[in-house]
Amino acid sequence: MANYTRHKPSWSASPLPNESSSSLSPPPPDLHDANEHTRLLPNRIDSTNVPPGYLDPSDPAVSPYNLFTVRLLRGLTVVFTIFTFIWWVLLLVSAFVTPPGLHVRAGPFYSFAYTSVSLLTLVVLLLFFAVPSKSARILSFVTGGVLLIDVIIILAASRIRHEEGAVGIVSVVWALLVAVWAGVAGRTVKWGKAEEEERLTGRPETRRSVLEWSEVLLSTIALGAIAVVVILMTLTLTLRAIDSGVGPPGERYWVDEYKYQIHLYCQGQATDAEGKRTTTVLIEGGEDPVERGLWQLAEGAIKNGSISRFCFADRPGMAWSDTAPSPLSASMASDVLGETLSRAGETGPWVLVSAGVGSLYSRVFSSRHGKEVKGILMIDPLHEDLLGRVASPGRGFWLWVRGVISPCGFDRILGALLRGRRSADRIWGRASYQSGSTIFAKLQESLVADSLTKRDVASSRAIQDKNTAVVIISSGKQIRKDSEWEDKQRDLSHLTRKLEDWDIVEDAPHRVWDDFKGRELIEKRLRRLVG
Incomplete structure (x- = not known):
């Protein structure tokens, strides 16, 4: 491109031979009449390299x-x-x-x-x-x-x-x-x-x-x-x-002034032959939704006659439940569970079954419902002194990053196309951790674990009914892997004055029910608590 320069408005070059001045291009418009069709800047330099009245294409004045x-x-x-x-x-x-x-x-x-x-x-x-x-x-x-x-x-x-x-x-x-x-x-x-x-x-x-x-x-x-x-x-x-076309097994109930819905599912006989209210097993999931393992365990216990009835509610953001506003501590989640049960017309007596981090929520619920809770069965429970692991900044940041990229669904799309993942896998199964709502629920948990939730659990321990029966079933693999885990399990055995059993299943993982012996032991201890 030629290096053209601009002309002054007072163009004075002589017309070409045999060409009248009237045939030249018209001079630029009068700047005093500036409008949408006038340029912003006047010409600055004389040059004969461009046609009269025009600017160089690279001139800054040539601009949209x-x-x-x-x-x-x-x-x-x-x-x-x-x-x-x-x-x-x-x-x-x-x-x-x-x-x-x-x-x-x-x-x-x-x-x-x-x-x-x-x-x-x-x-x-x-x-x-x-x-x-x-x-x-x-x-x-x-x-x-x-x-x-x-x-x-x-x-x-x-x-x-x-x-x-x-x-x-x-x-x-x-x-x-x-x-x-x-x-x-x-x-x-x-x-x-x-x-x-x-x-x-x-x-x-x-x-x-x-x-x-x-x-x-x-x-x-x-x-x-x-x-x-x-x-x-x-x-x-x-x-x-x-x-979204896959309906939940139970019902969703509005909570927290109709801000969001919690899914509750109950199965079994609510009353015995004499019309008395039967003891209901209330299940709280751990790191995974209840539907992934504990639900099947409870159904098996009903078939075997170990229990008569069970209920479980998905925590906010898990499986079929909506997410809750932030922050969400253990006491807030416990209040939501109580409201859900009330709206569904469910009453005690209860035997609480919980796993992992879910044991913290069950303990808060137990402390607030006093005599309605007959017993607590905790499966490899997380101790409040170890909440710092859940609340580590690195874990929280990684959860946030996973949440931000979750709408792109890299793993969910590949899982559906190449691994045959179904809706059940994505809602509550092995791929549920990829869901944006589940990631958000875990992020909420992490944000307040070592502050609000730890305070809630500490308070619940102080007001816990000391005559409530307690059963603890621990993972042998987790104890061998984590030197601090056994000490904290032992401390939880002193939660009340009425420790029924503390069992360690040697070959069981953290999800103790995945081991056959662990599954049998859970059902056995559950039968005793309910009876």
Whole structure:
């Protein structure tokens, strides 16, 4: 490209031979009558290298920003970016402390992901606003089309619509509008760029400098990556829509002033032959939902006549239960369980069965329901002095990272395509840990484990009824692996004055019921507590 220079408005070069001055290009418009079709800067340097009255194509005055329409579009894009950033920060905070009105029953990660897509799209648009490209426009409209599918899925699937709520719907609709806005803005800037080049240089410029090509390449890569992320999110959302067609075995009940729902399932005879209320085994899951192992154990105990009835409620965020607002401590979860049982019309007497970290929740529940609790059976329980492991900063950060990328569903999509994972696997089975709501529940647990929850458990120990029967069944493998674990199990054996049994199953893992001898022993001890 020739190194053209600009002309002063007072062009004074002589006309070419045999050519009248009237045939020359018209001089630039009067700057005093500036409007959308006038350039912003006057000519500065005389030159005979360009046609009279025109500017060099590389002159800074040759810019789409000369047009009021383009400047308005850029100003609105800046406003949209600020608004989106504020929304993004609020959703980021909601993963740790939920602001009023921003609770999402499926967890905040999908809303956060859609808002991140909006924010990144707007930032890319602003960075490369004056260098529009066809590839960027195509990618923006493709992203918008995929996001339109997401909007349809969320609105059409009643369960997903319930889980995402107003916050999720607003986030995905805004992402759709931003994608369309990016495509329309790019097309408008292209028109403005051609318009100004033709007016100020005599023709639209079809060539690009190395810098412009670099900007086009970067914008294409960035928008292409955003499009891939949105496509992955759509595939994961499709799996969620498929899973939403699988109904829970029990019923969901509104709790906490109708903010979210908790799933409760009960099975067995509520009364005996004389019409008296039978003892109900109330099961609290550990690191996994109750449905993964303990449910089957309880069903087997009913068939064998060891117990007459059992109930279990999924903790907030686990299996079929909605997530709760943050923070969520053990006492809050215990209150939610009590409210759920009350709404379902379930009453004691209870025998509590819990595993791992779930034992902390059972202990809080037991301390608050006094004489209604006949006994507690804890399976390899976690001691409150070891909550620092659950609350480690590294674990919390990793859970947050997993939650942020969970809408892309890398492992869930591959599991469904290559490993035959079914809806049951994703809801409560071996792949349930990949769910955004489950990850959020574990993040909530980690955030308050060594503070609010530890205080709750310590208080519950002080007010625990000392005549409540206690049974502890510990994992031999866990004791051999962790020198501190046995000491803490022994300490829990002094929870009340009425220790029935403390058993160590030598070859059992932390999930003691996965071992045949452990499973038999759990049922045997359970029969004694209920009897």
